[in-house]
Every structure is written in structure tokens, then in C-alpha cells.
Amino acid sequence: xxxxxxxxxxxxxxxxxxxxxxxxxxxxxxxxxxxxxxxxxxxxxxxxxxxxxxxxxxxxxxxxxxxxxxxxxxxxxxxxxxxxxxxxxxxxxxxxxxxxxxxxxxxxxxxxxxxxxxxxxxxxxxxxxxxxxxxxxxxxxxxxxxxxxxxxxxxxxxxxxxxxxxxxxxxxxxxxxxxxxxxxxxxxxxxxxxxxxxxxxxxxxxxxxxxxxxxxxxxxxxxxxxxxxxxxxxxxxxxxxxxxxxxxxxxxxxxxxxxxxxxxxxxxxxxxxxxxxxxxxxxxxxxxxxxxxxxxxxxxxxxxxxxxxxxxxxxxxxxxxxxxxxxxxxxxxxxxxxxxxxxxxxxxxxxxxxxxxxxxxxxxxxxxxxxxxxxxxxxxxxxxxxxxxxxxxxxxxxxxxxxxxxxxxxxxxxxxxxxxxxxxxxxxxxxxxxxxxxxxxxxxxxxxxxxxxxxxxxxxxxxxxxxxxxxxxxxxxxxxxxxxxxxxxxxxxxxxxxxxxxxxxxxxxxxxxxxxxxxxxxxxxxxxxxxxxxxxxxxxxxxxxxxxxxxxxxxxxxxxxxxxxxxxxxxxxxxxxxxxxxxxxxxxxxxxxxxxxxxxxxxxxxxxxxxxxxxxxxxxxxxxxxxxxxxxxxxxxxxxxxxxxxxxxxxxxxxxxxxxxxxxxxxxxxxxxxxxxxxxxxxxxxxxxxxxxxxxxxxxxxxxxxxxxxxxxxxxxxxxxxxxxxxxxxxxxxxxxxxxxxxxxxxxxxxxxxxxxxxxxxxxxxxxxxxxxxxxxxxxxxxxxxxxxxxxxxxxxxxxxxxxxxxxxxxxxxxxxxxxxxxxxxxxxxxxxxxxxxxxxxxxxxxxxxxxxxxxxxxxxxxxxxxxxxxxxxxxxxxxxxxxxxxxxxxxxxxxxxxxxxxxxxxxxxxxxxxxxxxxxxxxxxxxxxxxxxxxxxxxxxxxxxxxxxxxxxxxxxxxxxxxxxxxxxxxxxxxxxxxxxxxxxxxxxxxxxxx
Numbered sequence: 001x002x003x004x005x006x007x008x009x010x011x012x013x014x015x016x017x018x019x020x021x022x023x024x025x026x027x028x029x030x031x032x033x034x035x036x037x038x039x040x041x042x043x044x045x046x047x048x049x050x051x052x053x054x055x056x057x058x059x060x061x062x063x064x065x066x067x068x069x070x071x072x073x074x075x076x077x078x079x080x081x082x083x084x085x086x087x088x089x090x091x092x093x094x095x096x097x098x099x100x101x102x103x104x105x106x107x108x109x110x111x112x113x114x115x116x117x118x119x120x121x122x123x124x125x126x127x128x129x130x131x132x133x134x135x136x137x138x139x140x141x142x143x144x145x146x147x148x149x150x151x152x153x154x155x156x157x158x159x160x161x162x163x164x165x166x167x168x169x170x171x172x173x174x175x176x177x178x179x180x181x182x183x184x185x186x187x188x189x190x191x192x193x194x195x196x197x198x199x200x201x202x203x204x205x206x207x208x209x210x211x212x213x214x215x216x217x218x219x220x221x222x223x224x225x226x227x228x229x230x231x232x233x234x235x236x237x238x239x240x241x242x243x244x245x246x247x248x249x250x251x252x253x254x255x256x257x258x259x260x261x262x263x264x265x266x267x268x269x270x271x272x273x274x275x276x277x278x279x280x281x282x283x284x285x286x287x288x289x290x291x292x293x294x295x296x297x298x299x300x301x302x303x304x305x306x307x308x309x310x311x312x313x314x315x316x317x318x319x320x321x322x323x324x325x326x327x328x329x330x331x332x333x334x335x336x337x338x339x340x341x342x343x344x345x346x347x348x349x350x351x352x353x354x355x356x357x358x359x360x361x362x363x364x365x366x367x368x369x370x371x372x373x374x375x376x377x378x379x380x381x382x383x384x385x386x387x388x389x390x391x392x393x394x395x396x397x398x399x400x401x402x403x404x405x406x407x408x409x410x411x412x413x414x415x416x417x418x419x420x421x422x423x424x425x426x427x428x429x430x431x432x433x434x435x436x437x438x439x440x441x442x443x444x445x446x447x448x449x450x451x452x453x454x455x456x457x458x459x460x461x462x463x464x465x466x467x468x469x470x471x472x473x474x475x476x477x478x479x480x481x482x483x484x485x486x487x488x489x490x491x492x493x494x495x496x497x498x499x500x501x502x503x504x505x506x507x508x509x510x511x512x513x514x515x516x517x518x519x520x521x522x523x524x525x526x527x528x529x530x531x532x533x534x535x536x537x538x539x540x541x542x543x544x545x546x547x548x549x550x551x552x553x554x555x556x557x558x559x560x561x562x563x564x565x566x567x568x569x570x571x572x573x574x575x576x577x578x579x580x581x582x583x584x585x586x587x588x589x590x591x592x593x594x595x596x597x598x599x600x601x602x603x604x605x606x607x608x609x610x611x612x613x614x615x616x617x618x619x620x621x622x623x624x625x626x627x628x629x630x631x632x633x634x635x636x637x638x639x640x641x642x643x644x645x646x647x648x649x650x651x652x653x654x655x656x657x658x659x660x661x662x663x664x665x666x667x668x669x670x671x672x673x674x675x676x677x678x679x680x681x682x683x684x685x686x687x688x689x690x691x692x693x694x695x696x697x698x699x700x701x702x703x704x705x706x707x708x709x710x711x712x713x714x715x716x717x718x719x720x721x722x723x724x725x726x727x728x729x730x731x732x733x734x735x736x737x738x739x740x741x742x743x744x745x746x747x748x749x750x751x752x753x754x755x756x757x758x759x760x761x762x763x764x765x766x767x768x769x770x771x772x773x774x775x776x777x778x779x780x781x782x783x784x785x786x787x788x789x790x791x792x793x794x795x796x797x798x799x800x801x802x803x804x805x806x807x808x809x810x811x812x813x814x815x816x817x818x819x820x821x822x823x824x825x826x827x828x829x830x831x832x833x834x835x836x837x838x839x840x841x842x843x844x845x846x847x848x849x850x851x852x853x854x855x856x857x858x859x860x861x862x863x864x865x866x867x868x869x870x871x872x873x874x875x876x877x878x879x880x881x882x883x884x885x886x887x888x889x890x891x892x893x894x895x896x897x898x899x900x901x902x903x904x905x906x907x908x909x910x911x912x913x914x915x916x917x918x919x920x921x922x923x924x925x926x927x928x929x930x931x932x933x934x935x936x937x938x939x940x941x942x943x944x945x946x947x948x949x950x951x952x953x954x955x956x957x958x959x960x961x962x963x964x965x966x967x968x969x970x971x972x973x974x975x976x977x978x979x980x981x982x983x984x985x986x987x988x989x990x991x992x993x994x995x996x
Contacts, residue, residue, distance in 0.1 A: 006045065013041050017053035021060075025210075028061035035061070052081035056094060063101045071101045092121040092130045099137050103144070112141045129170065132161040136174045143181040151181040168205035172198045176215045179222075188222050195219050213242040217255055224262055232262050253282040253291040260298045269306040273299060289326035293319050375519035379526060384408065387523040388420045395497060395516055399509040403477055403498035406520060407433065407442050409491070416442050416493060421473055428473040439465040445482035445494045452482040453510055455503035479504035481513055485521040492528075495520055577712045578610040581705065585686065589698045593666060593687035596709060597632050599680050606632045606683065613663040613687075621662050629655040632683045635671045638981055639680060642671035643699055645692045653976065668693035672702045674710035676736070681710050696784055704740070711736050761789050761814070761821050768792045771799055774994040776968040780934075780975070781987045787813020788932045788987035791824055797873045798834040803885060803991050804866040805932040813987065820864045820905075823847055836868040836881035837917035840905065844913060847906035863904030867930035871922070876995075878920040878928070888953060889920065890927040890960045895953060896920075926995040927960050934988035940978035947978055956992075967992055 020034035035057035042050030059075030062068070079094035099114035119134030135158035142151035155178040162171035175198035182191035198215045202208055216239035223232035236259050243251040260275035276299040283292035296319035303312035374394040381387050388406050395401040405421035416433045433440050435447065444464055445452050454460045457478050461468065477498035485493040495517045499505070567580055578596050585591045595611035608621040627633050631642055634654050644650040645668050651658050658665070666687035674682045684706040688694070768777060771794050779790065787806040794800070802824070806816035820843070827833055827842045843864075851862050865884035871877070880887045882900035889896040898918045903910040936949045955974055959967045971990055 009041070009045055010047055010050065013038050013047055013050040014053070016041070017050060017057060020054065020057040024057055024060045025064065028064040031057060032061045048081055049085055049087070052078045052085065052087075052090065055081070056090065056097070059094070059101075060097050063097065063104065066104070068101055068105055072098070075101070088121050088125040089127055089130060092118045092125070092127065092134070095121065096130075096133055096137055099141075103137075103141060108141050108145050112138060115141060128161050128165050129167050132158045132165075132167060132170045132174070135161070136170055136177060139174065139177050139181070143177060143184060146184060148181040148184045152178055155181065168201055169208075172201045172206070172208060172211050172215070175201065176211055176218060179215070179218055183218065183222050183225070188226055191222050192219060195222075209242055209246045210248065213239050213246070213248060213251055216242065217251065217258070220255075220258060224258070224265070229262060229266055233259070236262065249282060249286045250288050250291070253279050253286065253288050253295075256282065257291050257295045257298060260295065260302070264298055264302055264305070267305065269302045272302040273306070276302060289322055293322035293326055296322055374516065378516075378519040378523040381523055381527065384524055384527050385420055387520060387527065388422075391495075391516055391520050392422050395513070398512045398516075399497060400479075400499045400501065400504045401497040402500055403474060404496070406485070406493060406495050406524070407446070408485075408493040408524060409446070416446055418442075418473075423474040431472045433472070439467050439469050441465070441480065441482050442494050442496065445484055446491060449484050449491065451484070451510070452480065453505060454480040455505065475500075478502045481505050481510060483510075483513055483517045485517055485524070487521050487525040492521060492524060574610070574713060574716050577709065577716065581684075581709065582612055585705065588701050589686060590668070590688040590690070590693045591686040592689055593663060593685075595685050595687075596674075596682060596713075597685070598682040598713070599636050606630075606636065608632075608662060611662065618662050623661060627659075629657050629659045630661065631655065631669065631671050632685070635673050635683050636680050639673050639675065639678075640981070640983075641673070641699060641703065642669060643694070643696070644669040645694060647691075664689065667691045670694055670699055670702050672699070672706040674706045674713065676710050676714055681713050684709055704743070707736075707740050707743075711740075761818055763790075763792050768801075772801065772993050774964055774996055776964045776992050778968055778971045778988070778990040778992075780972075780984070780989075782934075782984045783811070785811060785814035786987040786989075787817055788934060788989040789817040789821055790989060790991055791821065793829050795829065795832055795834050799871040799873065800828055800834060800869070801930075801991065801993065802866055802868040803930040803932055803989055804864055805885065805934075805987070805989070806864045807862045816862060816864065819850065820847065820866075823850075834870045834872075834879075835917065836870055836879050837915040840866065840868060840881050840883065840915045841913075844905040844915075848908050851906050852908055863907040865900075865904050865933070867900065869928065869930065876922045878922050880918040880920065881915050882930075883915075885930065885932065887918070888929040888956060890929070890957060891923060892925075893957065893960060895957060897953075922995045924995060927956075928993040928995070929956050929990065931990040932987065934986040935975065935990060937986055938975065938979060938988065939985060940980055940982050944982065964992060964994055 016034055016038035020031045020038060023031035023034065035054045038050060039054035039058070041047075042054060055074045055078040059071045059073075059078060062071035062074060075094050075097050079091055079098075082088075082090040082094060095114045095118035099111045099118060101111075102108075102114065103111035115134055115137030119131060119138065122128075122130030122134055135154045139151045139153075139155035139158065142148070142154060155174050158174040159171065159178065161167070162174060175194050179191045179194035179198065182188070182194060195215045195218050199212060202212045202215075216235050220232050220234075220236035220239060223229070223235065236255055240252060240255040240259070243249075243255060256275050256279035260272045260279060263269075263272035263275060276295045279291055279295040280299070283289075283295060296315050300312045300315035300319055303309075303315060374390075378387055378390055378394075381390060384406075391406065392401070392404045395404060403421075403423045405418045407416040407418045409415075410417050410432075414435055416435070418431045418433075421428045421431060433442050435443055437443050438447070441452055441454075441461075441464060444450060452464060454464075455478075457476060457480055477500055479499040479502060480496065481498070482494055482496045484491055485495055495513065497505075497509075497513060581596070582591070582594050585594055593611070593613040595608060597611075598607045598609055599605075600607065604625040605622050606625065608618070608623070611618040623630050623633065625633055625636070631654060635642055642654055644654075647658065647665070647667050647669065666689055668688040668691060669685065670687075671683055671685045673680050674684055684702060686694075686698075686702060762779075765777065768775060768790075771792055777790050779786075779788070781788070787808045789804050789806070791802040791804065792800070804817065804820060804824075806813050806820055808816060823843045823846050824839075827846070828839050831842070833839045833842070847864065867882040867885035867887055868880070869887065870879045872879075880898055882898075883903055883905055884900050886900050887898040889898075898920070901914070901916055903913055931952070936947050936952050938947050939945065940947065955971070959970045962970065975988060
């Protein structure tokens with residue numbers, strides 16, 4: 001064959017291949033016909049470049065037709081030929097095609113691998129268009145796996161290159177991709193800017209209706225998220241029309257489902273149902289499981305809003321069935337991707353595997369046995385030093401560990417400390433590495449959760465740090481491995497082995513150290529837990545001593561109150577009463593300012609007749625009852641006490657402004673009305689010049705003194721003016737004295753119980769925050785102690801939390817809550833039962849038996865209502881069971897309510913109780929609320945009505961956009977404002993948890 005004829009044949013083949021490549025996306029079946037002819041003609045004349053080009057086209061077409069295995073075979077064959085022909089641009093394109101193939105199989109690891117290889121080949125060859133294409137592929141993978149920061153970095157570089165070289169083919173794809181990344185991060189304005197720029201490029205330079213439809217759909221999604229429904233409709237409809245025009249049915253089904261969601265958000269259920277039905281029919285036709293299950297879910301919600309519960313339930317069942325099928329198909333695609341990658345890699349490494357297989361298997365078997373034995377030893381140790389020594393001894397049996405160290409995060413979380421770094425058999429001094437020192441390998445490994453393997457320290461160090469630093473301890477090595485230490489998802493430190501030989505470590509040695517790292521991390525965590533346990537015992541001992549001291553102080557205060565009461569009541573001179581009180585009250589609380597103020601109902605005035613401030617007697621002052629901003633006037637008018645610990649903030653609960661009639665401005669104030677029956681005789685007050693000087697206990701003391709003083713004042717007035725009523729009044733005084741003494745005894749008993757029970761029944765706020773970082777507990781007992789209680793613990797991977805309401809409040813309620821809390825600990829914590837329904841069933845049986853054991857013929861009405869939840873951290877599922885207490889979830893501003901069972905735990909009047917279990921799939925930003933009946937039942941407002949359940953739900957919806965701390969404050973303010981002047985009727989408890 002002459003050279004001229006051969007050249008003409010080559011030109012014809014090249015034209016066929018060019019035509020086929022141009023058609024591969026637009027019409028892959030037609031492209032296959034063209035490329036097949038080109039391949040046949042190329043093989044006849046052994047035209048290697050033609051063979052490679054036609055196989056590249058056949059591989060690309062196979063991707064679009066989902067023939068993934070054929071895509072791999074053709075593309076790898078083409079890539080090998082391009083390598084032989086030294087055509088790096090074409091080799092890079094094959095890598096890009098392989099990345100695309102694995103991307104559609106959801107095998108993102110291999111997709112990223114080949115996109116990066118495409119980028120590197122083009123970078124070495126200085127092919128800017130290819131570099132942009134590779135970066136675009138990398139960015140697409142990154143935003144698909146939600147690594148949006150990396151996606152933006154890659155796509156920004158691609159966009160810059162495309163604009164520089166005026167490549168209007170890759171540019172719109174990169175702009176659409178970066179828009180998706182910004183949208184994932186919630187940066188909607190940046191996302192819209194990128195997507196509109198994408199549309200401008202497509203209209204001005206290079207039309208690609210497929211990319212244009214994606215961009216329009218993306219813009220619609222962003223406006224949907226921004227609640228701009230008008231624009232969302234506009235761009236969804238434009239995308240829908242374009243996708244119908246080009247016959248992109250998968251995209252059409254997706255957009256139909258999004259429009260249905262949009263109508264659903266606008267509460268237009270009928271239109272929503274029309275679009276969901278259309279999406280379902282099309283999804284069935286093209287077998288698109290993802291759009292199908294999403295449409296079933298939307299249709300279920302539309303029927304529910306429309307009031308057709310049966311249809312809603314039917315479609316909800318279909319949603320779950322199809323979603324599981326989609327998940328299974330995705331897993332199958334991933335598995336297929338792995339099989340294809342394995343097929344390729346197997347061919348490349350088969351020879352080496354055959355040569356080394358027996359040797360490696362033997363070595364591996366021996367090391368596995370050794371590692372197992374070492375692991376048992378390490379995890380049984382309870383000292384970090386012992387663990388380090390044991391791991392050091394063990395690692396030297398398996399790999400070169402001339403230098404070895406374990407670094408542990410310090411308690412303050414600011415440094416990594418190496419307590420026993422070993423070098424050449426010698427233990428070096430303790431060394432600290434601050435976390436802000438990013439030029440240390442240990443810090444980089446820990447902060448970035450990065451495995452670092454270096455074979456030539458001197459030359460490779462620059463790949464990890466920006467500047468060279470001398471070693472804090474020891475000599476500089478030549479080979480280094482750094483691995484992070486994990487326990488579950490918690491980073492606790494790093495482990496390192498180092499050698500003075502270059503390239504001392506291969507993948508096998510890294511795997512050995514990975515296994516040792518797992519055992520070391522578990523051992524260190526166990527040692528830490530053991531140390532914490534000892535610390536908790538010391539802390540608890542200290543608490544018991546403090547409780548004893550508080551009990552003794554309470555007993556002494558009660559005794560002193562009794563003595564003061566006796567002395568005051570026996571005194572008939574008001575001046576003497578005042579000085580006796582003033583001399584003793586400082587023994588019980590800060591009374592830098594102390595005053596007794598007398599109420600004159602006939603003149604409607606209050607006399608500041610007896611006041612001492614900072615040791616000085618103040619002059620008498622009289623105020624009118626018309627002075628509504630006077631605390632004494634408020635106290636007499638409302639017959640209620642005033643409790644202020646921060647004057648600048650708390651005054652708003654009582655007056656419109658701060659008014660100081662006489663003396664200096666205090667920071668903490670207590671006012672109590674002095675009453676005999678319903679008659680107010682005056683006000684007793686103590687004031688301090690520091691914030692937070694008083695507790696509710698101090699207020700109880702002042703109330704008692706006020707009662708004594710009221711009696712004494714009344715006696716003194718009667719003694720001065722009404723001698724003929726002495727006998728009658730004396731009898732009343734004796735009766736009042738007995739009442740006061742009885743009340744005093746009740747207060748003492750309640751305080752004693754409160755001191756013993758209060759701390760034991762509830763977990764600390766720090767413990768709740770440790771288990772549930774994004775949460776709040778609004779807890780406001782009616783009395784010092786409460787019948788309501790909250791409960792929180794962690795059992796393996798299950799977080800358990802509850803809100804419970806026991807019969808009664810105050811001390812009786814507290815006793816019931818102590819019993820119920822103990823039963824929950826026995827059943828859930830000690831019994832390791834994380835199923836709420838089973839747990840409540842066992843608690844009910846135990847509580848019923850306890851409450852009825854004193855009289856088997858009498859059924860007890862004492863009981864407990866509870867909302868009990870568990871969250872499985874592995875599956876992100878919530879399980880709920882409740883009796884008389886519901887569960888509320890607010891998701892995307894919408895209420896989801898789970899009803900409780902209508903009976904109480906321990907109430908034996910109910911028979912054949914069945915405890916229902918609710919299983920809920922949690923989503924990010926879900927807000928979970930459980931609460932007692934105290935808030936809904938509280939009277940208040942303008943008409944003195946109950947707050948009610950529905951108003952509480954509306955409050956939770958209104959505050960759902962706030963942080964958990966802000967939600968706590970808003971609930972507190974709402975309760976205070978609602979109650980106004982009315983008393984709190986019951987214990988109030990609300991618990992909120994946000995899912996991150």
C-alpha cells in the first residue's frame with residue numbers, strides 16, 4: 001500500500017473518530033455506530049492512533065448508556081495505547097472519562113482518583129484546557145460528598161483558567177458546580193451569582209442545553225430555600241421546559257418533584273399532588289428510584305394536609321419501600337464500581353501477588369496473632385505510662401521503632417504532650433506541642449486527622465510544614481510515621497514510630513501501627529475513665545461533707561429562728577422588737593440594710609420608722625400608697641414577697657423604675673409582707689450592696705421572721721391601747737405561735753429533704769451538655785424541690801433522655817421523683833435497656849409494686865407521667881415512648897407531634913397497659929422538645945386563663961430559629977410575663993435538643 005493511500009485512509013478514519021467523539025454526549029448510539037466503523041477500519045490497517053481514538057469514543061458512549069463495565073474495558077485499552085503513542089492529552093482525557101464512569105457509579109473515591117490523575121498529566125504537559133477539565137471533575141466529586149470548601153477551591157481555579165484561555169465549554173460546567181457548592185454551604189447569593197453567570201456564558205458563547213437545564217433547576221432550588229416562591233416557580237418551569245425539549249427525562253422527573261414540593265410549601269395541596277403524580281409516572285417509566293421515592297414522600301404530605309389520611313399513609317409506605325430499593329441500587333452501583341476497579345488493579349498487580357503471596361500470608365498470620373495478644377495486654381492496663389511502655393516493647397517486635405512516642409491531648413485541650421518518648425531505648429523528658437504550632441508533624445496529624453508517612457525526612461518534610469523547626473527532644477529521624485488516635489469519633493492524641501534509616505516503612509508497617517493505634521487508644525481511654533472515676537469519688541466525698549455542713553447550718557438557723565421568734569413575740573415594745581431583730585438577722589444573712597415599715601390603712605401610707613443601713617439609724621420617712629414604683633407599696637398591695645438579686649435587671653418584675661426613698665442604692669433586696677391572716681400590718685426588708693446575695697432559703701427565713709414580727713407588732717399595739725382584749729389576743733397569739741412553730745418544723749423537714757434529694761435526683765447541667773451539647777433544660781420548681789425531674793445518660797451508642805412528672809410537688813413530689821429516678825437508673829442505666837417502650841413497661845411494674853405493697857387491697861393513685869427518648873448515634877434514629885407526656889419535633893419550621901399513651905406509670909387503676917414505641921429518622925437541625933404539664937396548666941395573661949398546650953407549641957415554633965441558650969431565655973421571659981402577679985401553680989420543666 002502506497003504512503004499516499006495509507007494517509008488518505010488515516011484521514012478518513014480520523015474524520016470518523018472526530019465525528020463520533022462530537023456525538024458521544026448528544027447521541028451516544030449514533031456515536032457508537034460511527035466509532036465501530038472507525039475501529040474496524042483502523043484494525044484492518046493497524047492504525048494504532050485510530051484504534052485508540054475509536055475505543056476512547058466507545059468507552060465514553062458506554063458511560064452515557066450505563067454500560068459501565070464496557071466503558072472501563074474500552075477506556076483502559078485506549079489509555080494504554082495513548083501511553084505507547086506518547087499522547088498525554090489523550091491519556092488525560094481517558095482518565096477523565098474513567099473518573100466520570102466511577103462518579104455515576106457513586107464510587108467517589110475512584111472517581112476522584114482518576115480526575116486527579118487527569119489533572120496531573122495535563123499539568124505536566126501544561127495543557128490549560130485539560131487542567132481546567134480535571135479541576136472541574138475534582139470539584140464535582142467534592143461537592144457531591146459535601147466537601148464544599150475543597151470543591152470551591154478546585155472549581156475557582158478551573159473558572160480562572162477557563163476565562164484566561166476563553167474555554168466556554170468547561171466554564172459553564174464549572175460555574176454550575178461552584179454554584180452547587182455555595183448552595184450546599186447556605187451561601188445563596190454567591191450560588192445565584194455563579195449560576196446566572198453560567199447562563200450568560202451558555203447564551204453568549206457556547207450553548208449546552210443540558211448544563212443550562214441543570215443551572216436553571218439549581219437556581220429554582222436556591223430561591224425555594226430562600227422562600228422566594230415566585231422566582232422558584234419561574235426557574236423550575238424554565239428548567240422543566242428545557243429538559244422536556246432535549247428529552248432529559250431523569251431531570252424532568254426531578255424538576256416535577258421540586259415543583260410539587262414548592263406547591264406543598266405554599267399550602268397548595270391540589271397542585272402539589274398533580275406534580276407529584278406526574279413525577280411518579282415519569283419516574284416509573286425511566287426507573288428513577290430517587291425521584292420516585294421523593295415524590296411518594298411529598299405526595300404523602302400533600303394528602304395529609306388535604307385531610308386524606310388513608311392515602312397519606314399508603315404513599316408514606318411506598319416512600320419507604322422505594323427509598324430502600326434506591327439505597328440498595330446505589331449500593332449495587334458502588335459495588336459494581338469497586339468490582340470494575342478491582343478488575344483493573346488485579347491485572348496490574350497479579351504477577352507480584354503470585355510471587356509474594358505465601359510469604360506475606362505467613363507473615364501476616366504471625367503478626368495478627370501477635371497483635372491480638374498485645375491488644376489484650378494494652379487494653380487491660382489502667383496507666384498511660386504502662387500503656388506507652390507496653391506498646392513500645394510490642395512495636396519493636398514487629399517494625400523498626402528506634403524512636404517511639406504516644407502524644408495525648410492535655411486536659412485543657414491546648415497541647416499534645418508526649419509523657420514518655422523513647423529513643424534508642426532511652427526515655428526522654430516530657431515534651432509539649434501547642435496546638436497552634438502548625439509546623440509540627442504531631443500537630444498536623446492531630447488537627448487534620450491525617451496519616452503522615454515520610455521516607456526521606458530531609459526532603460519530604462516540606463510537603464507537610466511551612467518551615468523547619470528543631471526537635472523539642474531527641475534527634476532528627478530519616479523515616480517517620482504519625483497516626484491519629486481515635487476512640488469512636490473522638491480524637492485523643494497521636495502515635496509515632498521513627499527510624500534513622502531512609503524509607504524504613506511501607507504500607508505493611510503502616511497497617512501494623514494502625515492496629516496498635518486502635519489498641520493504644522482504647523487503653524488510654526480506659527485509663528482516663530478509671531482516673532475520672534477516682535476523681536468523681538473524691539468529688540462526691542467532698543459533696544457529702546458539704547451537705548453535712550449545710551445540714552448542720554440549717555439546723556442551727558432553725559434553732560436560732562425559734563429562739564428569735566420566742567423573744568420577739570414576748571416583747572411589747574416596737575423599738576425593742578426592731579433592735580432585737582437587727583441584732584440577730586445578720587447571723588442568718590447579709591442585712592447591711594434592715595428595715596421594718598408599718599402600714600397605716602386609714603391614711604394609706606407606709607412609715608419607714610425603723611431602718612438601719614451600714615450600722616446607722618436612718619430618719620423616719622413616710623410614703624403614700626399611690627407611689628406605685630415603691631417596693632413596699634407593691635409588697636403591701638399584692639401581699640406578695642419581692643426577690644431581687646440584680647437590681648438593674650430584676651426591678652422590671654415589680655415596678656416601672658428604680659426609686660430609692662432613703663439611703664444608698666442596693667444590689668440585692670428581699671421584701672416580705674407582715675400579715676396576720678389576710679391583714680397586712682407592714683413590710684420587713686433586708687438589702688445588700690452586692691449582687692446575688694440571697695437565695696430562696698433566705699426568703700423563707702425572712703417570711704418566718706415577718707410572721708413573728710407581725711404577731712409581735714400586733715401584740716404591742718394591742719398592749720398599748722386595748723388592755724381589755726389582752727386575754728383574747730393572748731389566746732390568738734398562742735394559736736399563731738403554734739402555727740408558726742408547726743410551719744417552722746415543716747420548713748426544717750423540707751429543707752432537710754431538699755438538701756438530701758435535690759442534688760441526687762438530677763444530672764448536672766455540665767453532664768447534660770456533655771451528652772447533648774446542643775440542648776437546654778428549663779427547670780423551674782414551684783417549691784424548693786420538685787416532683788418534676790429530667791434524666792439524661794448514655795448507654796454505649798445510645799443517648800437516653802427524659803422528662804418526668806410525679807404526683808405532687810414540693811417535698812412530697814420530690815420523694816416520688818426520687819423513687820422514680822432510682823427505678824429509671826435500675827432499669828435503663830444498670831439494666832442497659834435502651835428501648836423506651838420496654839423500659840417503661842418494667843418501670844411501671846416495679847413502681848406499681850412499690851406503691852401498693854403497703855396495702856395490697858388498696859389501689860394507689862400515686863403515679864408518674866413521662867416522655868422517654870433514645871437517640872442511636874450510629875443510625876441517627878430516635879425512639880420515643882411516653883405516658884401522658886408527648887414528643888414534639890420541629891423540622892424546617894413545621895410541627896411533628898407524637899402522642900403518648902393515655903395512662904400513668906404506677907397507677908394500678910389501669911389494666912392491660914400497652915406501651916407504644918415510635919421510631920423516627922432524624923434530620924440535621926431537627927428540634928426535639930419534651931415537657932411536663934406545668935407550663936400549659938399555668939394561669940396568667942390578661943384574663944387569668946391557662947396557658948394551654950397549643951400555645952406552648954406555638955411558642956416553640958416561634959423560637960425555633962434561635963440558639964438553644966436564646967430559646968431558654970425566651971421561654972423564661974414568656975413564663976414570667978404570662979404569670980404576672982399570679983403564683984406558680986406547679987413545677988415547670990421543658991427540655992429541648994437540637995440535632996446537628
